[in-house]
Amino acid sequence: MKQRTFMMIRQIFLLMVMAVVAGHLFAQQEQDLLSLLGREETTEYATASFKTNRVINLHSLENTSHGVLDVKISHRFGFINGGPYELFGLDQATIRLGLDYGITERLTIGIGRSSYEKTFDGFLKYKVLRQSSGVKNMPVTVAVVGTTAIQTLKWANPDRDNLFSSRLSYVGQLIIGRKFSNSISFEVAPTVVHRNLVATAAEKNDVFALGFGGRVKLHKRFSLNAEYIYVFPDQLAPGQRNSISLGFDIETGGHVFQLHFTNSTSMIEKGFITETVGNWGDGGIHFGFNISRVFNMLKPKE
Amino acid sequence: MTISKRMYKIVFFLLTVFFFTGKVHSQKYFTKTGSVHFLSEAPLEKIEASNNNAYVVIDAASGQIEWSVLIKGFKFAKALMQQHFNENYMDSDQYPKANYKGTIDKGINLSKDGTYDVKTSGNITIHGVTKPLSASGRIVIKNGKVNASSSFNLTIADYNINVPKVVRDNIAKTVKVTVNAELQPLK
Numbered sequence: 346m347k348q349r350t351f352m353m354i355r356q357i358f359l360l361m362v363m364a365v366v367a368g369h370l371f372a373q374q375e376q377d378l379l380s381l382l383g384r385e386e387t388t389e390y391a392t393a394s395f396k397t398n399r400v401i402n403l404h405s406l407e408n409t410s411h412g413v414l415d416v417k418i419s420h421r422f423g424f425i426n427g428g429p430y431e432l433f434g435l436d437q438a439t440i441r442l443g444l445d446y447g448i449t450e451r452l453t454i455g456i457g458r459s460s461y462e463k464t465f466d467g468f469l470k471y472k473v474l475r476q477s478s479g480v481k482n483m484p485v486t487v488a489v490v491g492t493t494a495i496q497t498l499k500w501a502n503p504d505r506d507n508l509f510s511s512r513l514s515y516v517g518q519l520i521i522g523r524k525f526s527n528s529i530s531f532e533v534a535p536t537v538v539h540r541n542l543v544a545t546a547a548e549k550n551d552v553f554a555l556g557f558g559g560r561v562k563l564h565k566r567f568s569l570n571a572e573y574i575y576v577f578p579d580q581l582a583p584g585q586r587n588s589i590s591l592g593f594d595i596e597t598g599g600h601v602f603q604l605h606f607t608n609s610t611s612m613i614e615k616g617f618i619t620e621t622v623g624n625w626g627d628g629g630i631h632f633g634f635n636i637s638r639v640f641n642m643l644k645p646k647e
Numbered sequence: 648m649t650i651s652k653r654m655y656k657i658v659f660f661l662l663t664v665f666f667f668t669g670k671v672h673s674q675k676y677f678t679k680t681g682s683v684h685f686l687s688e689a690p691l692e693k694i695e696a697s698n699n700n701a702y703v704v705i706d707a708a709s710g711q712i713e714w715s716v717l718i719k720g721f722k723f724a725k726a727l728m729q730q731h732f733n734e735n736y737m738d739s740d741q742y743p744k745a746n747y748k749g750t751i752d753k754g755i756n757l758s759k760d761g762t763y764d765v766k767t768s769g770n771i772t773i774h775g776v777t778k779p780l781s782a783s784g785r786i787v788i789k790n791g792k793v794n795a796s797s798s799f800n801l802t803i804a805d806y807n808i809n810v811p812k813v814v815r816d817n818i819a820k821t822v823k824v825t826v827n828a829e830l831q832p833l834k
Contacts, residue, residue, distance in 0.1 A: 353654075360657060378704040378713045379746070381833060382677055385702070385717055393734050410726030527740050565735045598814065599727065641725050 391476035391486065394524035397601045397637045398445060398453065398470075400558035400572045401590040402609060402617045406486045406522045406532055408472055409447035409455075412643030417443035417457070419612050419635040426628030434631060441612040446642070451475075461611045468492040476523055485523045492516040494615050511542035516614040518556075528562035536574075538615050549580040554618050566596040570605070574618055581619055588621045603635040674707040676757055676793050681828030683716045685801075687819040694728065694818065696721040703828040705786075705795060707757045712767055712795070714826060715746035736808050737774055745773040747780065755786055762787045767797070776806045784826075793830040798823060 395405035398415065409415045419441045423434030431437070443457035451472040458465050474487040494514050500507045516539070522532025534556035543550055558572035574588040592605020608623030608630050610616065623629030681701035687694040698721045703714040718739040723729040733739040749769020755761075763786045771780040784797030800821050803810060810818050 353651075356654060356658075360654070378675070378706055378711055378748075379702055379715055381675070381704060382679060382702050385700070387700070387717065387720070389719060393730050413726055598731075598817075639727055 386480055388477050388479040388481040391478075391524040394476075394486070394522070394530040395560055395570075396568060396594040396596050397603065397635075399603070399635060400532070400560065400570050401592050401603065401605050401607060401635075402588065402612055402614075403532075403534055403556050403558045403572045403574070404470060404488070404490050404518065404520055405558065406476075406488065406520060406524070406530065408451065408453040408470060408488070409445045409639070411447045411450045412641060413447045414640045414642050415445040415455075416638045416640070417441070417445065417635055419443070419633065421607065421610055421612065421631040421633035423631065424623060424628065425606075425630050425632065439610050439612075439631075457613065459612060459616070461616060463497045464494050464611075464613065464616070465497065466492060466494040466613045485521055488520040490516070490518040490520060492518070492614055494613055513541045514615040515539045516618075518614065522558075528568075529559070531557075531559040533557055534574075536614065536618060538618050540615065540619065545582060548582050552580045552619050553577045556618075560594070568594045570594055570603070576618060584622060585619065586621050586624060588617045589625055599639055601635075601637040603637070605633055605635075606630050607633060674757060675704060675833040676707070676830035677704045677833045678702070678828045678830045681714060681716075681826065683714075683721075684825045684827075685721075685822045686825075687822045689819040690816045692817040694723070696723045696729070696732070698722065701826070701828065703795065703826075703830060704833070705751075705757070705793070705830060707755050710751040710754065711749075712751055712769075713746065713748045714828070715744050717744055719743065736810070742773075742775045745771070747771045749780070749782075751786075757786075757788055757793050758791075760788050760790070771801075773801070774806045774808055778805055794828070795830060796825070796827040798825040800824070 395407050398405055398407045398409055421439045423431055423437035425433045427434050439459070439461045441457050441459040443455060445453055445455035447453050453470045454468070456465070456467045468490055470488055470490045472486065472488045474483055474485060476486040477483045492515065496512045516536060518534055518536040520532055520534050522530060524530045536554045536556055538552040538554065540550050540552070554574055554576045556572065556574040558570070560568045560570045562568040570593065571591050576587055586608060588607065588609040590605055590607035590609065592603055595602045595604070608625050609621040610623070610631065611620055623631065679702055680699055681703040682697055682699045683701045684697040685695065698716050700720050701714055701716040705712045718737045719733055721729070721732065723732065747769060749767040752766045752768070753763065755763050755765070764783065765786055766781060766783050768779070768781040770777050780799065782797045782799035784795060787794045800823055802821050803818070804820065
């Protein structure tokens with residue numbers, strides 16, 4: 346009799362376990378089916394931190410996409426303080442025509458020709474790190490930019506022994522930044538500019554500078570951009586100023602229009618970092634624009 | 648009635664339940680590499696994109712079907728188009744996924760070869776907007792492989808997606824969506 350009671354207790358216990366298991370299976374049945382698969386294991390790279398690959402003059406965190414040709418037409422009109430006689434600078438213009446091409450998603454090359462000092466320039470830009478979240482987590486994007494520029498003005502003093510190398514200048518730059526939110530992106534750009542020839546002994550051949558650039562997206566197709574380039578003291582001739590620019594990006598399908606005010610005349614690093622003379626305080630600023638139009642050069646696969 | 652007889656009844660009932668739930672459990676099929684493709688044919692432009700990482704689950708016992716897809720996973724031929732899709736139309740940071748939850752109108756035995764033309768009815772959520780959606784599809788079971796496919800039309804305006812006037816002729820009002828998945832048993 347005692348043994349029977351024991352058996353019964355054991356069987357009841359077993360039944361209870363089975364009931365719990367069955368209940369558990371039922372409970373799972375009512376769950377969201379997709380949750381059975383777990384979360385997607387993907388890495389999401391930050392995109393569109395800036396509308397184009399320049400903030401204003403400075404390179405931005407973006408590259409030209411693989412197989413895309415970006416045709417750039419940039420103008421800087423004269424100084425606004427030229428007054429009504431110069432139609433606030435609109436009577437003159439400095440121009441740069443440029444072509445940027447994405448060799449891969451990470452590597453962009455570009456060439457350009459500026460009317461300022463009749464300069465040709467070429468650059469390579471490589472994204473070393475890409476901001477991402479998910480499986481791979483990376484808080485910042487880091488790009489390296491190398492630029493070479495050749496000034497082709499007629500020699501001021503043709504009788505002298507002029508060297509071709511005197512026309513050259515080089516720029517090495519790191520672009521480090523982050524897309525903080527859908528609307529806010531910010532970057533810093535430690536830069537060194539090497540000029541083979543400078544006008545006076547007081548000017549340094551190697552100029553160190555720190556650039557800052559950012560944007561606030563005000564609307565889906567409209568953003569406010571600003572940049573500032575600080576040149577460390579005692580490197581440039583007196584009268585040279587730090588470049589300050591403020592502008593808007595307006596995007597319309599395949600075009601990006603960048604409209605801005607800047608105290609820099611040149612649109613390449615060597616120029617806007619070491620040869621900016623305009624003074625924001627007395628109207629020494631240019632109105633200007635960059636127009637970017639992209640073309641797909643590669644046929645889609647399939 | 649003795650205690651043991653009542654107990655046998657309970658045991659029988661529980662075993663039935665156990666058997667049934669166990670069977671249900673093994674009738675779920677899934678994939679993490681389903682494809683979702685969409686096509687917009689407008690007078691000026693044909694736009695299409697696909698995503699081959701859709702999550703799809705079918706529970707044959709209950710007739711439930713669910714799938715979901717990451718909006719940022721849609722690949723376009725043109726990089727800029729892909730960027731605009733996410734940034735300007737789908738607000739992918741805010742609404743990262745689209746999903747569908749529905750039921751299949753007829754019973755299906757996924758463990759036996761066969762072809763079923765089915766109708767599903769349920770709800771689709773895109774851009775944070777949930778709308779009822781009924782679609783016809785086909786489920787083919789062959790050599791233990793389960794293929795499910797369906798296509799349906801979606802009206803962009805239903806999902807609170809704003810298309811500016813200047814591109815009205817580039818983007819169709821209705822896009823055709825095709826879903827295709829090779830499923831395997833969920834263990």
